[in-house]
Amino acid sequence: xxxxxxxxxxxxxxxxxxxxxxxxxxxxxxxxxxxxxxxxxxxxxxxxxxxxxxxxxxxxxxxxxxxxxxxxxxxxxxxxxxxxxxxxxxxxxxxxxxxxxxxxxxxxxxxxxxxxxxxxxxxxxxxxxxxxxxxxxxxxxxxxxxxxxxxxxxxxxxxxxxxxxxxxxxxxxxxxxxxxxxxxxxxxxxxxxxxxxxxxxxxxxxxxxxxxxxxxxxxxxxxxxxxxxxxxxxxxxxxxxxxxxxxxxxxxxxxxxxxxxxxxxxxxxxxxxxxxxxxxxxxxxxxxxxxxxxxxxxxxxxxxxxxxxxxxxxxxxxxxxxxxxxxxxxxxxxxxxxxxxxxxxxxxxxxxxxxxxxxxxxxxxxx
Amino acid sequence: xxxxxxxxxxxxxxxxxxxxxxxxxxxxxxxxxxxxxxxxxxxxxxxxxxxxxxxxxxxxxxxxxxxxxxxxxxxxxxxxxxxxxxxxxxxxxxxxxxxxxxxxxxxxxxxxxxxxxxxxxxxxxxxxxxxxxxxxxxxxxxxxxxxxxxxxxxxxxxxxxxxxxxxxxxxxxxxxxxxxxxxxxxxxxxxxxxxxxxxxxxxxxxxxxxxxxxxxxxxxxxxxxxxxxxxxxxxxxxxxxxxxxxxxxxxxxxxxxxxxxxxxxxxxxxxxxxxxxxxxxxxxxxxxxxxxxxxxxxxxxxxxxxxxxxxxxxxxxxxxxxxxxxxxxxxxxxxxx
Numbered sequence: 001x002x003x004x005x006x007x008x009x010x011x012x013x014x015x016x017x018x019x020x021x022x023x024x025x026x027x028x029x030x031x032x033x034x035x036x037x038x039x040x041x042x043x044x045x046x047x048x049x050x051x052x053x054x055x056x057x058x059x060x061x062x063x064x065x066x067x068x069x070x071x072x073x074x075x076x077x078x079x080x081x082x083x084x085x086x087x088x089x090x091x092x093x094x095x096x097x098x099x100x101x102x103x104x105x106x107x108x109x110x111x112x113x114x115x116x117x118x119x120x121x122x123x124x125x126x127x128x129x130x131x132x133x134x135x136x137x138x139x140x141x142x143x144x145x146x147x148x149x150x151x152x153x154x155x156x157x158x159x160x161x162x163x164x165x166x167x168x169x170x171x172x173x174x175x176x177x178x179x180x181x182x183x184x185x186x187x188x189x190x191x192x193x194x195x196x197x198x199x200x201x202x203x204x205x206x207x208x209x210x211x212x213x214x215x216x217x218x219x220x221x222x223x224x225x226x227x228x229x230x231x232x233x234x235x236x237x238x239x240x241x242x243x244x245x246x247x248x249x250x251x252x253x254x255x256x257x258x259x260x261x262x263x264x265x266x267x268x269x270x271x272x273x274x275x276x277x278x279x280x281x282x283x284x285x286x287x288x289x290x291x292x293x294x295x296x297x298x299x300x301x302x303x304x305x306x307x308x309x310x311x312x313x314x315x316x317x318x319x320x321x322x323x324x325x326x327x328x329x330x331x332x333x334x335x336x337x338x339x340x341x342x343x344x345x346x347x348x349x350x351x352x353x354x355x356x357x358x359x360x361x362x363x364x365x366x367x
Numbered sequence: 368x369x370x371x372x373x374x375x376x377x378x379x380x381x382x383x384x385x386x387x388x389x390x391x392x393x394x395x396x397x398x399x400x401x402x403x404x405x406x407x408x409x410x411x412x413x414x415x416x417x418x419x420x421x422x423x424x425x426x427x428x429x430x431x432x433x434x435x436x437x438x439x440x441x442x443x444x445x446x447x448x449x450x451x452x453x454x455x456x457x458x459x460x461x462x463x464x465x466x467x468x469x470x471x472x473x474x475x476x477x478x479x480x481x482x483x484x485x486x487x488x489x490x491x492x493x494x495x496x497x498x499x500x501x502x503x504x505x506x507x508x509x510x511x512x513x514x515x516x517x518x519x520x521x522x523x524x525x526x527x528x529x530x531x532x533x534x535x536x537x538x539x540x541x542x543x544x545x546x547x548x549x550x551x552x553x554x555x556x557x558x559x560x561x562x563x564x565x566x567x568x569x570x571x572x573x574x575x576x577x578x579x580x581x582x583x584x585x586x587x588x589x590x591x592x593x594x595x596x597x598x599x600x601x602x603x604x605x606x607x608x609x610x611x612x613x614x615x616x617x618x619x620x621x622x623x624x625x626x627x628x629x630x631x632x633x634x635x636x637x638x639x640x641x642x643x644x645x646x647x648x649x650x651x652x653x654x655x656x657x658x659x660x661x662x663x664x665x666x667x668x669x670x671x672x673x674x675x676x677x678x679x680x681x682x683x684x685x686x687x688x689x690x691x692x693x694x695x696x697x698x699x700x701x702x703x704x
Contacts, residue, residue: 009475013464020463020499201459206512209423209453210519211445212476367425 006212010220015227028186028228029235032178036171036236039301040244043170050092051138053114054103060118061097067149068093068142089160090141103127114138122150172247175240176331177300180324182232183259184294187266188273188287190225195274196283205367214366222267229256229263249334255327257337258346262323265349268356269319275364294320319352371437372523372554373399373422378431380417380578391417392428393578399556399571401522404549406569407558408666410676414578415558416456419527422556423453436523449478452516452524456531462501466492466511469500470518477519486518490544506537513544523554530564542568562666574670581673589669594622595636598668599645599661602630603654610654619644623672630658634668 002008018024055061072092095116098106103115107127113135115127126143128135148154198204207217233256240246269290277283297311298304298320307315315321326345329335335342380392392414399405407415420426421433424440424447433440438447460469470483481489487496490510495503503511509529516524526545530538545568548555559565565572566586574582574589582589590596603610612624612631620641623634635641638661649656670676 003471004475006472006475009472013461013468013472016468017461017463202455203458203460205425206453206455206458206515209425209448209451209455210473210476211448211478367420 005216007216007220007223010212010217011223014220014224018224018228028182029231032182033235033239036175036178036239037243039174040171043174050094051114051141052112053093053095053116053138053142054098054106054112055095056100056103056115056117057097058118060121060124061116063121064116064118064124064146065095065097067146068095070149071145090144093142093145114142116142169244171240171244172332173303173328174301175236175244175246176327177324179233179236179259180262180298180320180327181295181300182236183229183263183323184266184291184320186225186228186232187263187268187270188291189270190228191221191267191270192273192287193270193283194221195271196277196280199274199278199365200280208366218271222264225267226260226263229259233259246331248331250330250332251336254337254342255330258323258326258330258342258349261346261349261353262319262327265319265323265352265356268353268360271360271364272356275360278365294318297321299324317348319349322348370401371398371434372401372403373397373405373436373556374432374434375418375422376432378418378421378433379429380414380421380426381429390578392421395431395575395578395580397573397580397583399554401554402549402552403570404545404555404557404568406565406572407556407575408560408562408565408572408670409558409575410560413575415560415575416527417578418575419525419556419558423451423525424448425453449519450522452519452521454512454516454524454526454529456527458512460500460508460511462499464500465497466500466503466514467496469511470514473515474518480519481517483518486514489517489547490514491540504537506533506540509533509537510541510544513541517548521553523556524548526555526557528558528560530559530561538564562670566666572666574666574673576674582669586666589666590664593634593664593669593672595620595634596664597635597638597641597661598664599633599635599638599641599659600627600630601633601645601659602657603649604657605654607652607654610652614652615645615648618648621645625671632668634664634672 055064071090072094075090075092100117103112103117104127106112107115107129113128113132116124117127118124124146126139128139130136195204198207208214237246237248237252241248273283273286273290277286294300297307297315298318299315300320304315304321304325305312322345326335326342326349329339329341329345337343375395375397378392378395378397379390381388381390383389395414395418407418409415417426421428422435424435424444435447436450440447464472466487467483470486474480474483474486480486484493484496487493490513492507492510492514495507500508500511513526513529516526529545530541533541542564545555545557549568549570555568557565557568569586571583571585572589573580582592584592610631612626614624615621615631615633616624618633618641620635620637621633621644622636625632633641633645642659642661646656
């Protein structure tokens with residue numbers, strides 16, 4: 001029965017072809033995994049890094065060095081007894097002694113962010129570039145340390161409540177983003193690039209020279225694309241949960257449903273990209289034109305909300321923005337299918353899918 | 368049921384070109400009977416592929432009337448597709464499929480057809496049935512392309528330059544496949560620019576040049592139209608005035624004479640009379656013979672006599688096309704000023 005079904009045969013062929021290309025498997029599953037692991041570790045929550053500064057050698061540098069050492073000793077003691085909340089807000093500080101000439105040169109070449117030049121026993125100057133955030137932060141910290149060492153008493157006693165819970169870390173933000181990127185890449189590479197290659201190799205022409213129903217052909221490509229979503233999603237979710245203890249707060253079926261609708265939107269875009277192109281160069285250019293803005297703007301690696309308000313209309317209309325933010329909402333905030341933002345994302349993705357498919361099918365060049 | 372497999376009337380196809388429309392096909396009339404092996408011959412760019420693609424329903428004619436197996440593309444596309452098989456030029460099949468798998472996929476497109484193993488044995492690829500396509504040689508891939516066209520057990524088979532670029536042994540293997548089809552009373556439409564191929568395989572041939580049929584008939588008939596059965600080719604040594612081919616046209620038994628690459632070619636009816644006459648004439652002109660060969664007339668000679676060009680002598684046109692392409696590419700590479 002299935003032996004004579006063009007849909008089934010084409011579907012199986014597509015799965016076979018994918019499965020037999022280890023390189024492709026790496027780029028689809030291995031690469032995002034490696035990316036997640038590398039970025040996950042690079043941005044994992046760590047104790048605050050010590051602030052490194054240069055201290056210019058002079059008779060007056062000794063009290064400053066002493067104040068810094070005392071500060072660090074107090075931090076170490078506080079850590080051991082985990083008491084004192086007053087000083088734990090300030091990170092440790094490390095310093096190196098240089099001549100003024102050396103220190104100036106290091107500052108000018110960006111090797112240090114802050115240089116302390118002692119003037120007399122009760123005053124010193126800070127040299128730093130105020131446009132560098134880490135320099136301003138260093139100045140703030142070292143100034144607090146030195147002022148407190150000199151006897152400053154803080155009139156108020158704030159408490160620091162530090163939050164590093166699973167769910168709010170960079171890796172938790174990243175994994176749904178990478179799942180969205182996979183859906184985009186799959187649609188554009190797995191459908192767009194694939195179809196253009198069939199056209200270039202004349203295989204598309206060879207297919208349509210037979211009585212093969214075109215809907216079976218497109219249906220099989222689409223079905224195989226959706227099939228590949230299962231490992232796409234599973235690999236990254238498992239990585240998040242097992243390696244990074246990422247929480248899953250929402251319903252996984254809703255999560256998968258959103259990914260399917262997103263994948264359909266990108267399948268439509270892939271089909272549209274492939275509808276006329278007859279060379280690899282053209283389709284690569286078109287794919288970059290589609291994918292690059294979304295990589296940058298859609299909040300995969302950093303939040304899309306950091307972009308100016310005027311750009312938000314455009315950014316929010318991009319399918320990847322909607323897909324990634326809906327996936328995050330479900331996964332990290334436990335949003336349900338009928339959450340307002342989820343419904344909005346589904347509507348926008350469905351509109352993309354419908355619009356691109358209807359246009360692509362109208363202009364698709366079969367021969 | 369029509370006994371015509373293909374009927375074409377006043378077929379024209381023009382493409383928009385940079386210097387006005389390009390007439391790829393300019394008025395072709397053709398009838399091919401059921402069971403016939405028909406050859407479409409012509410140099411590269413003559414319009415063979417365009418014509419065949421229109422017949423295959425892969426390209427739309429600008430005007431003209433096309434009937435395939437008594438049906439029309441506009442109304443009976445699926446019905447025609449069920450009954451024809453198509454082999455295109457240089458199809459790149461998926462590397463990671465096996466021969467058997469790919470044929471199974473293609474077999475599923477047809478309501479009726481050959482068992483996959485039969486299609487494989489028709490083209491003698493049994494030993495490669497479970498090999499990946501990337502492991503096949505060029506000739507084997509071409510035979511696979513034919514097997515794909517055969518798997519629906521077509522009444523009419525289109526083969527577009529099936530042997531171009533193949534080594535002699537692979538060509539001969541494909542010829543066997545085509546002969547076997549003819550023996551099974553299938554209609555075959557073959558395009559080629561190899562004249563010997565057409566002579567060996569085809570019942571009738573049409574020679575196409577510049578989008579028109581310039582000769583039509585069985586290879587025997589076309590050759591007979593030249594009048595003589597033999598070609599005498601020779602070259603002369605020695606310095607002296609350049610010889611005109613006309614000087615040999617009136618020799619005994621010589622029908623036509625033309626200059627050929629580095630020499631002359633005479634069409635003769637009886638070599639045993641023409642050659643002594645030629646030798647006498649060269650003696651008289653005091654020009655020693657450098658080379659002399661005789662052979663049977665071929666379709667190649669027919670083509671040369673019709674067009675004044677050699678069929679595969681398209682090096683000039685190809686290099687011109689290449690230059691155009693090269694210049695265009697250069698233009699594109701130049702940054703916008």
